[in-house]
Amino acid sequence: MKPICDSDMIINIGPQSPALYGSMKLAIKLNGEIIKSVESVIGYNHRGIEKLAESLTYLQYLPVVNKIDYLSGFMYMEAYCSAVEKLCDINVPERAQYIRVMLMELNRISSHLFYLGVYLSDLGSKAQFYFAFTLRDEILHILQDICGQKIMQNYFVFGGVKHDLDLNALNKICDFCSSFSQKVKELENLIIDNPAFKARTKGLGIITKNKALSYSLTGANLRSAGINLDIRKIKPYLVYDALEFQVPIDDSGDCFSRCLLRIREMIESLKIIRQCSRFLIKSSGEYKNNDVNPLQIHPQSNTVISHVESPRGIISCTIISDGSDKPSRVKWRTPSLYSIQILPELLKNRYYSDITAIVGSLDIVVSEADR
């Protein structure tokens, strides 16, 4: 039997741990309940997606893209499609742009709901988990009606979307918006006004401005530290400059504010969806650039970068082409990779029971970091 006290205890959380939904290892050195040092090991789910691009054509690579992150498939599709569109000078019709924006925002809401549910269930409370997942399922069923798949939607193509949205689907989305605005308030009451949740998360895992910038955090993790950086505002892609929405921002930088910001973001996304659906019901037009033949894409040798604001931060896709029908190199910038890096600093000298509160609040998807 080991002696209990005196020496440091090394405890490995993961690679398959009940606390982390994904395979990541945290090797933790404990002294009693206090964490002395943390080392994070990733790569258990490395599937070689970047290398895969070199042996597939531009179109063949498209369905692989959304498997990088299972919670925000649309964002990755958009990043890849817009990079290829820049490469080949394809322009996207306005209606297709609105459809893309609307679906991406729906995806953002579903991803945040997943985050809230899993975070609260990690902390040990289940009512919120069931509530959030029931709501998420409604969104996924709408997406399934539109695209034919629940999670891995291959709906975006170069120069538009695969097929047009019909009025039936739009009505469903409108119905969802009206019911969701009420339910998100309920969810906010369940989470934000919960005294035990406040006790667990307030003042915990504080990320300062400089630390956030130096670790290259993006998305809500950065915005909770008081820096207003949103690609949708500073470098608008698609039709985001024509839409009205705010970027919620907070300056406390703790776990509580990270959770709060994501709930606020859902409300802003709802605004965008409403505007888009209003436009789509009124107008009609091409949903796809018909000049494009996706089977024959032969761009000249060039380098393009596209940025997309995903639920977890900024995704960027860099494509280097060499004149053939296959990309020479595709590089993905995935925000979760940078969130994992900050963990050792946040967890040091904290209690062991703070691990779930801190790791959960950063919204890490390990398969996204591993690629």
Add this chain to the structure above:
Amino acid sequence: METEYSQFNILNKQTTKCGIEKITVDKCCFKKFISHLKNSAEFEANILYSVMACDTSDCIELNYNLFSEKLNRYLIITVLTDRNNPVCDTVTDLYKSAAFDEREIFDMFGVFFEGHKNLTRLLMPNSSVGNPLLKDYNFQKERSVHYETDL
């Protein structure tokens, strides 16, 4: 801008298709150049977005994607390293986010970063052989299974 940066031995300067400046710097003074960009008022590059490596036929190209949050400016610094003996200076002391990026490039391309504190493989198992993202990586030869003792 050119007059000011003349001391840094800039090899090439171009604008890419989507309107991003790309500056190629000599290997010896690129770190000085990046720290200059980080501290100068003209370009406060306070975020290192990502570090990307690319295997061209004669050299390994490292792209440092810098971003200035205040000025909303985006810049790519390119460094070329020798393909047979790829060595480069680390930037982890300037940007902490570079630590994982550099480990990944060490893993995938075999570029050795001088001054990096923990330069081990990031994504592949420690016992694996070869650098998979190099163009001449042989699938059949180096695909044999190696298991780590430490899970």
Add this chain to the structure above:
Amino acid sequence: MSILLKPIDTIYNWARANSLTPLIFAASCCSSEILSLSAYDNNNIICFDNDVTLGNPRNADLLIVAGAITHKNAPVLLRLYEQMPEQKYVIAMGSCACSGGVFRHNSYTVLGGADKIIPVDIYLTGCPPEPRALQKAISKLKDKIMAETISMRTKYLDSHTTDFVLSENQEILNSVNKQREE
């Protein structure tokens, strides 16, 4: 003899089929579908234990492999399988766990299906399969359990050891054994 064993078999199989406790080997997409199954399955299919977690290998008798098996991941999967007490069952969920899926093509990390490491009872394809499909797969597994008899228990256990599977892939077996000796 078989007439005498029949009532025992019925009770034994009923107890095992109706209390399948899962251990989830979560790597990627499919784990989110398992979570959403646990969110609206009213404990009818498997014991999710009300805590929404991946489970504990000592307690589990059903291993759901969800996600691609990579070289870094494979020893973890093998160890989890060996930590589970006998009698255990395995469901390979999703294309990645069945065969390697889209990643198998010319890949330097993805090993292929889960059946290269551990014996698999039920293959469930789809990318990712829906929660209802998982429900169907588990009910198929229940049928399989109900058809077993207690007299064939030892024979069954032999066919569910990893050596049985790995004999095809002697290379992996050797390296794993070497690792165990160290």
Add this chain to the structure above:
Amino acid sequence: MEFYLGKMILSLNLQDYFTFVVLYTAEFLIILFFLLISAFSADYAEKYIFSLLKKKNLSARLNVCNSLKILANSFKLFFKEIIVPDKSVKIAFFLAPAILLISVLFIYSLIPYNTDFCVNKADSGLVSLISLILLFSFGITLGGISSNSNFSILGAMRHCVQLISFSVPMILTFMGVAVLSSSLSFPQIVISQAKYDILSWYIFPSFLGFVVFFIISSAIVNRSPYNFSNAKSELADGYKTEYSGVNLAIINLSEFSLFFIINMISVILFFGGFLSPFGVYVADWFSAGSFYYIILTVEQMFWLFAKTIFLIFFTLLIQTAFPRLKPVNLASFSWKYLIPVSIINILIVCVIKIVFGGFYV
């Protein structure tokens, strides 16, 4: 139990010995039956609450068959392979589940189910209850430390923190009840609440005591929001991580039944135990006789179980909606708030006992 041992030694002639064996076996079986019933019903109640929270239209609501799930699970675990960790302390590893089960069985023997049926009518009921609860905690700690896993050791350590936090306020609340009833034996505590029916329940004079006991009761049984020692998302299964097979079945069974019994004890201490809240029984309509006694027994058991299940419902509702707290939170909360409140409770109870002495028998 010393009560019985003494009786045994006194009457060692053969004929009596035989009857005693039959009697004790019967009593043991009855207790075991109650233990199983309570474990199943606690599990069923928990599952029912969760099914309320889940999506309604997908599959049918919880049916009776699902309550048999825990039966199937226990039955299955008896046949499963028992894995013993290599470096564990073998004797302690196997002793721990036995200690848990024995301590729970002994607690069950203390409970008065109706006016007559109480296996162990010891005068020192409350004191033995305290020692048995501490024995249960000892079993958990022993099991955690002996199984040689870091998760288990952490779980056991956390349970020790929990033990330090809950035991003092628990004893202080018991003292309030002892003052009110002028007795330590459970049957006496229940009967002393009978005088003015619902008005003379101890919930009114020692309301603060009830609140304190309600809070710490979930800490005693390792349940949310104080489930640090088996926090799934942090420590896998905590102290029982390495247990499998029949050992695990015994641990689960004793945990569930302790959860039930703790609520039953708070019913006995504060809600008049098996007494009807209105002071009238259906059995009163019948003339005295064996039939009267049967009806009365059933009715009193009904009230005991009904009150307990009502209380369990509230406990579970709180458990679903609140995240888990930290071990540090419980310790500081206990020493800063619960102990002062329970001391104030004793003072209030003493004043009430002096002023309204005749109100309680």
